[in-house]
Amino acid sequence: MKYGVDEFGYYGEFGGAYIPEMLFANVDQLQKNYLGIIEDKEFRKEFLQLLTDYAGRPTPLYFARRLSEKYRNNIFLKREDLCHTGAHKINNAIGQILMAERLGKKRIIAETGAGQHGVATATVCALKGLECLVYMGEKDMERQAPNVARMQMLGAKVVPATSGSKTLKDATNEAIRDWINNAHDTYYLIGSVVGPHPYPDMVARFQSVISEEIKSQIKNLTGKDLPDLVIACVGGGSNAAGAFYHFLEDEEVKLIEVEASGLGLDSGETAATTQLGRVGILHGSKSLVMQTDDGQVTEPYSISAGLDYPGIGPLHAHLYKTGRAKFMSATDDEAVHAAFELAQLEGIIPALESAHALAVLNKLDVRDKNIVVNLSGRGDKDMDTYMKRMKTL
Amino acid sequence: MNRIKELFSRKKEKILSVYFTAGYPNLHDTGLVIQALTKAGTDMIEIGMPYSDPLADGPVIQHSSTIALKNGMNMRLLFQQLKDLKSLSDDLPPLILMGYLNPVLQFGFEKFCRDASGCGISGLILPDLPFREYEKDYKGIMEKYNLKFIFLITPDTSEERIRKMDNLSDAFIYAVSSSSVTGRVTDEDRKESYFKRLRDMKLKNPVLVGFGVRDKRTFEHPCKYLNGAIVGTAFIQKLDQGGNIEKIAQEFEQSLR
Ligand SMILES: Cc1ncc(COP(=O)(O)O)c(C=O)c1O
Numbered sequence: 001m002k003y004g005v006d007e008f009g010y011y012g013e014f015g016g017a018y019i020p021e022m023l024f025a026n027v028d029q030l031q032k033n034y035l036g037i038i039e040d041k042e043f044r045k046e047f048l049q050l051l052t053d054y055a056g057r058p059t060p061l062y063f064a065r066r067l068s069e070k071y072r073n074n075i076f077l078k079r080e081d082l083c084h085t086g087a088h089k090i091n092n093a094i095g096q097i098l099m100a101e102r103l104g105k106k107r108i109i110a111e112t113g114a115g116q117h118g119v120a121t122a123t124v125c126a127l128k129g130l131e132c133l134v135y136m137g138e139k140d141m142e143r144q145a146p147n148v149a150r151m152q153m154l155g156a157k158v159v160p161a162t163s164g165s166k167t168l169k170d171a172t173n174e175a176i177r178d179w180i181n182n183a184h185d186t187y188y189l190i191g192s193v194v195g196p197h198p199y200p201d202m203v204a205r206f207q208s209v210i211s212e213e214i215k216s217q218i219k220n221l222t223g224k225d226l227p228d229l230v231i232a233c234v235g236g237g238s239n240a241a242g243a244f245y246h247f248l249e250d251e252e253v254k255l256i257e258v259e260a261s262g263l264g265l266d267s268g269e270t271a272a273t274t275q276l277g278r279v280g281i282l283h284g285s286k287s288l289v290m291q292t293d294d295g296q297v298t299e300p301y302s303i304s305a306g307l308d309y310p311g312i313g314p315l316h317a318h319l320y321k322t323g324r325a326k327f328m329s330a331t332d333d334e335a336v337h338a339a340f341e342l343a344q345l346e347g348i349i350p351a352l353e354s355a356h357a358l359a360v361l362n363k364l365d366v367r368d369k370n371i372v373v374n375l376s377g378r379g380d381k382d383m384d385t386y387m388k389r390m391k392t393l
Numbered sequence: 394m395n396r397i398k399e400l401f402s403r404k405k406e407k408i409l410s411v412y413f414t415a416g417y418p419n420l421h422d423t424g425l426v427i428q429a430l431t432k433a434g435t436d437m438i439e440i441g442m443p444y445s446d447p448l449a450d451g452p453v454i455q456h457s458s459t460i461a462l463k464n465g466m467n468m469r470l471l472f473q474q475l476k477d478l479k480s481l482s483d484d485l486p487p488l489i490l491m492g493y494l495n496p497v498l499q500f501g502f503e504k505f506c507r508d509a510s511g512c513g514i515s516g517l518i519l520p521d522l523p524f525r526e527y528e529k530d531y532k533g534i535m536e537k538y539n540l541k542f543i544f545l546i547t548p549d550t551s552e553e554r555i556r557k558m559d560n561l562s563d564a565f566i567y568a569v570s571s572s573s574v575t576g577r578v579t580d581e582d583r584k585e586s587y588f589k590r591l592r593d594m595k596l597k598n599p600v601l602v603g604f605g606v607r608d609k610r611t612f613e614h615p616c617k618y619l620n621g622a623i624v625g626t627a628f629i630q631k632l633d634q635g636g637n638i639e640k641i642a643q644e645f646e647q648s649l650r
Contacts, residue, residue: 008525018494020449020520022572025549163455164445176448183549183572281495281521282446294467295499296445 003248003315003324009197009285012321014314017196018281022180026188027196029103034198037102038095038205050094051209054127055084057091059210061217061372066345071361073368076221077348077375078214078243085120087351087377088207088239089191093120095206096189097128105187107131111175113140113168113235114306114353115147116377117191122156132156135174137167140305147381165299168235168309172283192236193313196284200241200313207242214372215246228369231256232376233356235271235306237313239376244325254326257316258356260302261329271300272329273312274320282311288320303332303385304352306377330359336389339379351377352385396487396515397541397564400436401599401620408621409612409649410437410601411628412491414457415474416466417443418632423471424478426632429642431485434650438485439518439623442471442492449520451576453626453633468500475512489543491518503534510538516564518543528561547572548587555594565599568619570606576626579605581614588618612649624649 009015009031017027037043051057059079068075080088100108108130112118118134125132134151138160141148151158161170172194179188193200193207211230218227230247232240234257247253262270270276273288280289282297290298290310302308312320319325330338339355342348350358354376361373379386400408411430415423423440430438443461447454478485490509497505497519509517517540522531527542535542541564546555549572559566568591571579584605591600602615603623615622631641 295496
């Protein structure tokens with residue numbers, strides 16, 4: 001597999017497990033066991049059953065007629081927004097909670113940006129009766145308040161991260177510190193294809209159900225084996241990894257990743273990692289990282305809490321470097337505009353993250369292509385932001 | 394001879410190594426702190442290179458890093474400060490740089506080793522540089538500049554792995570006293586069996602214990618079984634209280650010995 005991970009956890013030059021010794025035992029245990037567990041028959045059975053009966057899979061691949069007319073392509077929306085809890089994050093949370101259970105862990109910690117991963121984690125912890133603690137940047141707790149309440153109602157404890165920019169990067173730092181302090185009983189349920197090996201590969205595998213379904217659905221809808229183009233937004237890159245997974249080796253399928261450029265690429269207030277980042281180490285893996293010349297990680301900015309991250313999963317750094325995926329970006333304004341457009345053309349309110357993927361439809365120079373946009377989540381959590389914007393639109 | 398090797402050939406017991414963050418409390422305190430610790434009789438000094446995302450550190454060292462960066466600390470300046478210091482006094486204890494891999498990679502690993510070695514550094518602690526990558530990509534460069542790489546072990550590190558690290562190292566082993574970030578108050582009694590186990594392994598390298606060492610009792614405990622201990626957070630807390638740096642170092646040293 002040209003785009004798969006090697007035995008040391010690298011995608012080309014990116015990946016690995018850059019962790020302090022305090023985490024070695026845990027990460028080593030996971031590295032040695034994750035594939036065996038994922039491939040185990042009983043595990044697969046329980047995973048698939050929960051995806052079906054609990055998360056509501058398969059999610060539809062919906063032909064968006066009015067959007068298609070507007071952009072003169074055949075646009076299909078992969079409706080991850082219809083998953084239980086409202087985003088693709090639940091796929092990974094279910095997979096990893098079963099993993100934690102198999103490894104005998106009793107206490108679950110997670111980081112969250114938009115709160116979708118936190119909600120998904122709190123949900124599966126409730127399902128399994130496990131203690132759950134979610135780290136969330138203080139700023140994100142404000143802008144994604146409904147999700148904080150949801151996590152709390154589900155019985156999770158939400159701990160504010162108050163360092164740095166008080167967003168996803170800082171929540172991840174706190175989660176890793178907690179993991180170091182509680183290495184024996186605690187499982188770190190990472191929410192994206194980031195972190196030390198094997199997390200990026202493991203999370204990608206749990207999310208790969210998205211492209212598995214797209215593959216059979218596109219055939220039914222178009223009669224063709226493959227779509228021409230798949231578009232996804234990228235924060236850490238889990239919904240993109242899931243939407244691309246089964247197309248990676250089909251080079252005729254074009255892949256587009258959309259990063260959040262915040263107030264604009266040159267504004268200094270952005271989260272477009274591939275455009276501004278350099279090779280570096282963040283949260284346990286080597287990847288592209290937004291940083292100063294001195295190697296200090298910079299504080300990103302995006303209106304979307306889920307994309308407000310100065311790194312990108314190592315798989316995506318590799319897809320960028322090899323040119324397998326094309327990277328585009330969307331500003332806050334473009335994303336908000338795309339969200340309102342989808343709401344009014346198709347009756348679907350997307351998450352701010354997913355709105356970034358929609359925001360590049362008007363920048364494509366193709367016609368009559370079969371385009372899949374991964375609609376990674378729904379916009380309920382973002383109503384506060386949308387309502388504020390509505391007044392100024 | 395490498396200065397760390399030289400220290401351990403001379404002294405095998407009750408070695409005290411003190412960690413502080415470069416550029417803290419004030420940008421140009423780096424040299425003052427080193428001189429004060431030297432005068433107080435510290436056996437070895439670990440100079441923390443501040444980083445924006447210090448994953449293995451608790452609130453005290455995190456805070457010192459944040460302030461140091463705000464003060465304008467960076468690698469180039471640190472090397473300049475060390476060079477200036479070296480021209481002032483040539484009788485310093487072994488100096489070790491401790492920090493995270495990313496700023497070192499951005500500086501350029503070989504250039505970093507060359508400059509570090511050139512201003513009197515003897516060893517390097519980079520907790521997030523993995524074993525395999527160290528051996529494959531970085532070991533040769535460090536040897537070229539006579540810098541020792543110091544491995545961390547924890548109570549969860551297997552005997553096999555400890556032996557492998559012991560074989561690969563040629564300075565000392567940094568035994569983290571319990572699996573935690575820096576600055577945590579940890580249960581002293583639970584460490585006894587860990588210290589004994591390490592003593593009984595009869596490693597070829599000396600072993601210094603760090604994380605959770607903060608006063609006379611927590612310093613003497615590991616010294617009973619192993620070669621010494623490393624203090625970081627407790628010293629930075631003393632610096633936080635303010636006052637004359639020389640006096641702080643003197644009193645700190647006396648409170649432990
Ligand atoms: C709906 C939605 N989409 C996308 C993301 C970004 O994460 P990733 O890039 O891992 O898919 C998030 C993260 O919170 C999210 O909630």
